Amino acid sequence: MNFFSELESFIEWQSDLPADCKLSEGAVALWIYLLYRCNCCALPSIDGRWLWRVEFFVRPEGIEHFFGRSERNIRRYRKELVDAGRLKYQKAVKNRRKGLYTLVPFADNVAPTRLKNLADETVSVFGLVDKYAG
Numbered sequence: 001m002n003f004f005s006e007l008e009s010f011i012e013w014q015s016d017l018p019a020d021c022k023l024s025e026g027a028v029a030l031w032i033y034l035l036y037r038c039n040c041c042a043l044p045s046i047d048g049r050w051l052w053r054v055e056f057f058v059r060p061e062g063i064e065h066f067f068g069r070s071e072r073n074i075r076r077y078r079k080e081l082v083d084a085g086r087l088k089y090q091k092a093v094k095n096r097r098k099g100l101y102t103l104v105p106f107a108d109n110v111a112p113t114r115l116k117n118l119a120d121e122t123v124s125v126f127g128l129v130d131k132y133a134g
Helices: 003-016 025-040 060-067 071-083
Strands: 050-053 056-058 087-090 099-103 110-116 122-128
Touching: 003 025, 025 050, 025 056, 025 060, 025 071, 025 099, 056 060, 060 071, 071 087
Parallel strands: none
Antiparallel strands: 050 122, 056 099, 087 099, 110 122
8 A cells, every 4th residue: 555645545535425424523533543554553564665564553542632622523433534434443442552554445445464574474465466366
């Protein structure tokens, strides 16, 4: 996935929504923050590409501190993104632990795949797919 392509696609998608379906400013800001965090979690591959993790963790207090908003507000923003199909979220088992996030990519040429990173670990990342194959 490409950071700037995903950001541009998100902005265009949000701009094209009818006024009564647009995400709140908080949900837009949360999506951009999560895109940044996902980008920070990318793993280098053997061929020099950066591989975006399918799932990544973010501490709830980190989000609350960054936005200066309550847990309740962050939950509301996150629900907007989930309901809009732009985000998948798995709540942590224990209270106040890291939540598991998956950004739903706009790019239609990427899909979850298992690849080896530089540490020779198999990880789940978004990889390029040939949408015309088969």
